[in-house]
Amino acid sequence: MVTxxxxxxxxxxxxxxxxxxxxxxxxxxxxPPTRTGVEIEWTLHDAADPARPVDGxxxxxxLGRHSPRTLDRAxxxxxxxxxxxxxVEPGGQLEISTAPSPSIGTxxxxxxxxxxxxxxxxHAAGLVLxxxxxxxxxxxxxxxxxxxxxxxxxxxxxxxxxxxxxMYSTAGxxxxxxxxxxxxxxxxxxxxxxxxxxxLAAFATxxxxxxxxxxxxxxxxxxxxxxxPARTRPVWTPQTAAVDPxxxxxxxxxxxPLLCLRADGADWTPPPGVTFADWxxxxxxxxxxxxxxxxxxxxxxxxxxxxxxxxxxxxxxQPGRGxxxxxxxxxxxxxxxxxxxxxxTVAGPVAHxxxxxxxEGLRDGALAVAAAxxxxxxxxxxxxxDLPTALHDDIDRAVRRRRDAAGRxxx
Numbered sequence: 063m064v065t066x067x068x069x070x071x072x073x074x075x076x077x078x079x080x081x082x083x084x085x086x087x088x089x090x091x092x093x094p095p096t097r098t099g100v101e102i103e104w105t106l107h108d109a110a111d112p113a114r115p116v117d118g119x120x121x122x123x124x125l126g127r128h129s130p131r132t133l134d135r136a137x138x139x140x141x142x143x144x145x146x147x148x149x150v151e152p153g154g155q156l157e158i159s160t161a162p163s164p165s166i167g168t169x170x171x172x173x174x175x176x177x178x179x180x181x182x183x184x185h186a187a188g189l190v191l192x193x194x195x196x197x198x199x200x201x202x203x204x205x206x207x208x209x210x211x212x213x214x215x216x217x218x219x220x221x222x223x224x225x226x227x228x229m230y231s232t233a234g235x236x237x238x239x240x241x242x243x244x245x246x247x248x249x250x251x252x253x254x255x256x257x258x259x260x261x262l263a264a265f266a267t268x269x270x271x272x273x274x275x276x277x278x279x280x281x282x283x284x285x286x287x288x289x290x291p292a293r294t295r296p297v298w299t300p301q302t303a304a305v306d307p308x309x310x311x312x313x314x315x316x317x318x319p320l321l322c323l324r325a326d327g328a329d330w331t332p333p334p335g336v337t338f339a340d341w342x343x344x345x346x347x348x349x350x351x352x353x354x355x356x357x358x359x360x361x362x363x364x365x366x367x368x369x370x371x372x373x374x375x376x377x378x379x380q381p382g383r384g385x386x387x388x389x390x391x392x393x394x395x396x397x398x399x400x401x402x403x404x405x406x407t408v409a410g411p412v413a414h415x416x417x418x419x420x421x422e423g424l425r426d427g428a429l430a431v432a433a434a435x436x437x438x439x440x441x442x443x444x445x446x447x448d449l450p451t452a453l454h455d456d457i458d459r460a461v462r463r464r465r466d467a468a469g470r471x472x473x
Contacts (some may be wrong), residue, residue, distance in 0.1 A: 085311060089368040091241060091370040092241055094243065098162060098163060098389070099117065099159070100237055100389055101160070102173070103157045105232050106155060106190075106191065107187070111200045112190075115203060116154055117154075118150075120187065120189075121133065122225050130147075143175060145161050145172065145176070145299050146159060151227055151229070152206050152207075153230030153231055154230075155233050158180065160172065166389070167449045170389070170453060173385075192379070193436055194379060195233055195280060195282035196268040196281045197230075201231075201272040204230060208243050208269045212329070212331070213322040213329070213330035214322065218317075222288065227281075234375060234379060237377065237389055239392065241372055250402060252303060252406060255297075255299075256409040256413040258296070259412050259414075259419040261436065263279065263430070264424060264429075264464055266280040278420055279419075282378050283416075286435070290319070293364070295364060298366070300410075300413055312360070317339060318361075320338065321358075324354075339350045374392065386457060390440070391440040394442075395439060395440055408432055411428065424468055424471040437465035
């Protein structure tokens with residue numbers, strides 16, 4: 063692993079070694095794996111007519127002082143009562159991002175409180191949160207426009223309509239976990255990728271979009287797959303398992319084309335095909351800085367993205383309180399090195415089946431078997447999360463239902 067001295071955000075980068083050092087320092091912060099966070103997105107709907115468009119002004123009025131500044135430049139962007147922050151995605155999807163917590167029970171309690179507060183604000187405005195990973199009622203349409211979002215749309219449009227579907231219609235559940243101690247990093251990095259396909263299949267909720275069946279268990283992930291493999295494919299694969307995480311991520315980052323090139327004006331669209339490596343080599347009028355590199359990383363969307371912690375991006379939004387179940391499953395599977403090793407043994411044979419997971423869900427028999435076995439591992443590890451009794455029992459029942467459903471699907 064390449065290390066780097068402390069770099070401020072304006073440090074000019076002139077070679078790939080400096081970029082790798084910065085990425086190692088910023089994206090893979092090692093230490094005891096104790097904290098977990100969650101980011102939950104929802105599509106947003108009129109309570110009386112879920113197919114009716116919701117414009118930005120109505121949303122701004124509903125959120126009030128919690129509106130993000132992308133929606134209202136004068137907003138204080140106040141956090142919700144339990145500390146969660148609200149963001150609005152380009153299609154008007156809402157997201158709550160929590161602070162990391164060393165306790166899954168505390169995390170769930172705080173997030174429940176913030177979701178209740180958000181629902182109350184929306185209810186007063188005649189709005190409700192969606193229940194699935196893609197808008198089942200409406201075609202993609204923009205709600206929030208910024209230079210970043212316009213540049214994204216322009217670049218994605220070069221490859222077809224999937225970019226607009228992703229930007230304006232999808233909603234995901236992101237679970238954020240510590241990278242772990244240096245000696246744990248490689249195994250945890252591999253494990254969160256390997257369990258991805260069976261858990262994506264088991265928690266897929268995105269079959270209908272814009273009033274029709276899509277033919278995908280997760281049309282949300284289908285949209286991601288169709289955008290640009292250079293920025294959405296997995297970083298870790300069984301074929302690249304021998305590459306250390308920092309080197310794998312550095313290669314991914316440097317070879318990905320630029321999505322946005324920040325400028326003083328409203329047009330941030332980059333020249334076609336210019337990668338960050340090209341920028342380092344002098345392809346643009348000025349050299350990049352560490353801040354440019356950090357911003358470029360924010361435009362990459364693999365199923366697992368290292369951000370100091372590991373951001374697991376492959377789950378669809380779940381209905382109601384269903385988000386607590388995959389959160390607890392992942393926390394239990396990653397609770398100790400022995401369980402991580404067991405999860406890798408179970409999921410390793412299907413670690414490459416991302417496309418089938420999104421297309422077929424648990425109709426893929428191999429994924430269904432792996433999901434059922436992962437749920438058994440999670441049930442065994444659930445007591446180690448030290449959840450309040452009622453919450454433990456609720457999640458235990460929900461995981462058992464998921465395990466039984468996975469078992470039935472492959473008979």
